[in-house]
Amino acid sequence: xxGLTLGLCVMAFAxxxxxxxxxxxxxxxxxxxxxRTRGFRIAGWCxxxxxxxxxxxxxxxxxxxxxxxxxxxxxAGIVYGAILWRxxxxx
Amino acid sequence: xxxxxxxxxxxxxxxxxxxxxxxxxxxxxxxxGVRQSMSDLHTWAGLLVGWLLYAxxxxxxxxxxxxxxxxxxxxxxAHQQQVPDPAAxxxxxxxTLATLADGTTQWSVxxxxxxxxxxxxxxxxxxxxxxxxxxxEGVFDPATGHAVTARDTLGGEFFYRFHFQFYYMPVxxxxxxxxxxxxxxxxxxxxxxxxxxxxxxxxxxxRWGKGQRSWLDAHNALSVFGLPFHLMxxxxxxxxxxxxxxxxxxxxxxxxxxxxxxxxxxxNAFIRPGKRQGVAAPLANVDRMVREAQAxxxxxxVLRVTVTNPGDASARVAVSRGEALRVSVSPxxxxxxGVSGKLLETHDHVGGAAETRGVLxxxxxxxxxxxxxxxxxxxxxxxxxxxxxxxLVMWTVKRRQKLPDPMxxxxxxxxxxxxxxxxxxxxxxxxxxxxxxxxxxxVALPHRADTEINAFFAIWAATLxxxxxxxxxxxxxxLLWLAAALLALLPVLNxxxxxxxxxxxxxxxxxxxxxxxxxxxxxxxxxxxxAWRTATHRPREKAAGKRATATLPQEEEA
Numbered sequence: 001x002x003g004l005t006l007g008l009c010v011m012a013f014a015x016x017x018x019x020x021x022x023x024x025x026x027x028x029x030x031x032x033x034x035x036r037t038r039g040f041r042i043a044g045w046c047x048x049x050x051x052x053x054x055x056x057x058x059x060x061x062x063x064x065x066x067x068x069x070x071x072x073x074x075x076a077g078i079v080y081g082a083i084l085w086r087x088x089x090x091x
Numbered sequence: 092x093x094x095x096x097x098x099x100x101x102x103x104x105x106x107x108x109x110x111x112x113x114x115x116x117x118x119x120x121x122x123x124g125v126r127q128s129m130s131d132l133h134t135w136a137g138l139l140v141g142w143l144l145y146a147x148x149x150x151x152x153x154x155x156x157x158x159x160x161x162x163x164x165x166x167x168x169a170h171q172q173q174v175p176d177p178a179a180x181x182x183x184x185x186x187t188l189a190t191l192a193d194g195t196t197q198w199s200v201x202x203x204x205x206x207x208x209x210x211x212x213x214x215x216x217x218x219x220x221x222x223x224x225x226x227x228e229g230v231f232d233p234a235t236g237h238a239v240t241a242r243d244t245l246g247g248e249f250f251y252r253f254h255f256q257f258y259y260m261p262v263x264x265x266x267x268x269x270x271x272x273x274x275x276x277x278x279x280x281x282x283x284x285x286x287x288x289x290x291x292x293x294x295x296x297x298r299w300g301k302g303q304r305s306w307l308d309a310h311n312a313l314s315v316f317g318l319p320f321h322l323m324x325x326x327x328x329x330x331x332x333x334x335x336x337x338x339x340x341x342x343x344x345x346x347x348x349x350x351x352x353x354x355x356x357x358x359n360a361f362i363r364p365g366k367r368q369g370v371a372a373p374l375a376n377v378d379r380m381v382r383e384a385q386a387x388x389x390x391x392x393v394l395r396v397t398v399t400n401p402g403d404a405s406a407r408v409a410v411s412r413g414e415a416l417r418v419s420v421s422p423x424x425x426x427x428x429g430v431s432g433k434l435l436e437t438h439d440h441v442g443g444a445a446e447t448r449g450v451l452x453x454x455x456x457x458x459x460x461x462x463x464x465x466x467x468x469x470x471x472x473x474x475x476x477x478x479x480x481x482x483l484v485m486w487t488v489k490r491r492q493k494l495p496d497p498m499x500x501x502x503x504x505x506x507x508x509x510x511x512x513x514x515x516x517x518x519x520x521x522x523x524x525x526x527x528x529x530x531x532x533x534v535a536l537p538h539r540a541d542t543e544i545n546a547f548f549a550i551w552a553a554t555l556x557x558x559x560x561x562x563x564x565x566x567x568x569x570l571l572w573l574a575a576a577l578l579a580l581l582p583v584l585n586x587x588x589x590x591x592x593x594x595x596x597x598x599x600x601x602x603x604x605x606x607x608x609x610x611x612x613x614x615x616x617x618x619x620x621x622a623w624r625t626a627t628h629r630p631r632e633k634a635a636g637k638r639a640t641a642t643l644p645q646e647e648e649a
Contacts, residue, residue, distance in 0.1 A: 016294075076295075
C-alpha cells in the first residue's frame with residue numbers, strides 16, 4: 001500500500017517536472033509545446049490528489065496523511081535525483 | 092532567467108521593480124526588502140544554534156530506531172522470534188519487583204513489543220533506601236522476569252535522551268536549551284520559506300558544479316521536499332514540552348490540586364500514588380488485569396502496567412493501551428483495584444484540547460508507525476539533518492569567496508568552519524564510536540553504561556581538537572574518511588566480538604542485526620562519497636571584479 005503510494009507520487013512528480021521547460025530540456029533534450037506542458041502539469045496535480053484520496057481511503061485520515069506526507073517528500077527526492085542523473089548523463 | 096550575472100549589484104526589492112522612489116534611490120544596506128531581512132534572519136537564526144540543531148536532528152533521526160539500536164547494543168539477548176505474551180511478562184516482572192523494589196510506592200513497566208525484546212521498568216525509590224534520586228530504573232528479561240544479564244548500556248535510549256535534554260547538565264536546563272533551539276528552528280523555517288522566492292519554479296532545480304549556487308539548490312531541495320515534516324517536527328517538538336515551557340496558564344487557571352490532577356490525567360496515564368491506608372494487603376495477580384486489557388485492545392496492544400502502593404490496601408493498577416497505528420498518545424487505560432483486581436475505571440477518551448496535544452505529540456515521536464512509516468520518518472528526518480548541515484556549510488561557502496585573504500580568514504569564519512567540521516563529520520565519528528565502545532569495553536566494567544557515554548563525548552571532543560589543528564579541507568576529508576572506515580568496519584567488529592555476525596543473522600532471519608549491518612555499510616558509503624567529493628573538489632577561480640557583481644543577487648535568495 002505504501003509502496004503503491006510512493007510509486008504514484010513518483011509518477012505525479014515526474015509529470016510535474018515534465019510540465020516545466022527547464023526539466024523538459026534536461027530529460028528529453030527539447031522543450032515541449034504549451035499544450036503538452038499544460039497536460040503534464042494537470043496530470044501531475046491530478047495524480048497527487050488521486051493518490052491522497054486512495055491512501056486516506058485505505059488507511060484512514062491519521063495514518064493516510066502520515067504515509068502521504070512521507071511518500072510525497074521521498075518521491076520528490078527520487079524525481080530530483082533522476083533528473084539530476086539524466087542531466088549528468090546528457091552533459 | 093537563472094543567470095546570476097545579468098543583475099546589477101544594486102539591492103533589489105524581491106527582484107521586482109522597485110515600489111517606491113525611496114528604494115530606488117538608496118543602494119547598499121540602507122533599504123532592505125522583506126526577503127532580504129528574512130534572509131538575514133534565516134542566516135543568523137540558523138547559524139547561532141545550527142550546531143546543536145544538527146546534533147538534535149541526527150540523534151533524533153536515529154531515535155526512530157532506538158529500540159533496534161538497543162537490541163544491537165545488547166547482543167547477549169537472543170533475537171526475539173515472536174512477541175512474548177504481555178500478561179505473562181507483566182506478572183514475571185511484578186514478582187521480581189516485589190522484592191527488588193520492596194517498599195516502593197509506585198512501579199511501572201513497559202512491556203516488550205515486536206521491536207523491543209526487553210521489559211523496562213522504573214520505580215520510586217523506596218522511602219529510607221540508600222539509593223539516590225527519586226526514581227530507579229532497570230531492564231528485565233521477558234522470559235524470566237529477572238534483571239537482564241546483558242552488558243550494561245543505555246543503548247539507543249542515550250541518543251533519544253540527548254536529542255532533547257543533552258548531557259552533563261541538569262535535565263531541565265537541557266530541555267530549556269532544546270526548546271530554545273527548536274524555537275530558532277521554527278524561525279529559520281518560516282523565514283526560509285519567505286526568503287525562497289521561487290519554491291515552485293525552482294522545485295526540481297539543481298545546478299551542478301556552480302559552487303555556492305549548487306549548495307543553495309541542494310539546501311533548498313532538502314528543505315522544500317521535506318517541508319511538511321520539518322515544520323511538523325519542529326512545532327510538535329515544542330508541543331511535547333509545552334507545559335514545561337509555558338506553565339503559567341495552568342498555574343493561573345488551576346487552583347486546586349484536584350484540578351491539576353484532573354488535567355494531568357488528560358495528558359498521560361501516569362497515575363500518582365494515593366494516600367496509603369496502612370493496611371497490608373497483597374497485590375492481586377496483574378496478569379489477569381492485563382488479559383482484560385488484551386481482550387479490549389488486542390493481543391499485543393498493551394503498552395505498560397503501572398502499580399501504585401503495592402502491598403497496601405490502597406493499591407491501584409493501571410494498564411495502558413499500546414500505540415500501534417494510533418496517531419495519538421492521549422492516555423487510554425484501565426484502572427483496577429490492586430487488591431481485589433476489580434476494574435474501577437475505563438479511560439478511553441480525553442477532551443478536545445488534550446487530544447489535539449496527544450496527536451501532535453504522537454506525530455513527533457512516530458511510535459505509532461509500522462515499518463514503512465518508520466522508514467519514511469527516518470529518511471525525511473535524515474534529509475532534515477542534511478538541510479541543517481548544508482545550511483551550516485553554506486555560511487562558509489558564501490563568505491569564502493569574499494575573504495580578503497583566503498589564506499588567513501578572520502576569526503569568526505575560522506570558528507564557524509571548525510565547529511562545522513566537528514559538529515558534522517565529528518558527530519558521525521562520535522556516534523559510531525559510541526557503538527564501537529559498546530563492543531570493545533569489557534563486559535564486566537563497573538559503570539559501563541556511563542563509560543560508553545563518556546567515550547562518545549571524548550571522541551567528539553577529540554574530533555574538535557583535530558579540526559582545530561588541521562587545515563580545514565584536510566580535516567573535512569580525513570574525518571569523513573575516518574567516519575566511513577569506522578562505520579564500514581563496525582559489522583566486522585561485531586562479527587569478531589559477538590556470536591552474531593552478518594551471515595548468521597541473515598541465515599537466522601534476524602533482520603534487526605542484519606539490517607543494522609547493512610545500514611552501517613550504507614552510511615559508510617555515504618560518508619565515503621562525501622569525503623571523495625570533498626577531496627576532488629576544485630574551487631572555481633573567478634576574477635575579483637566579476638565576483639563582486641555576481642554574488643549579490645545570489646545572496647538575496649540564500
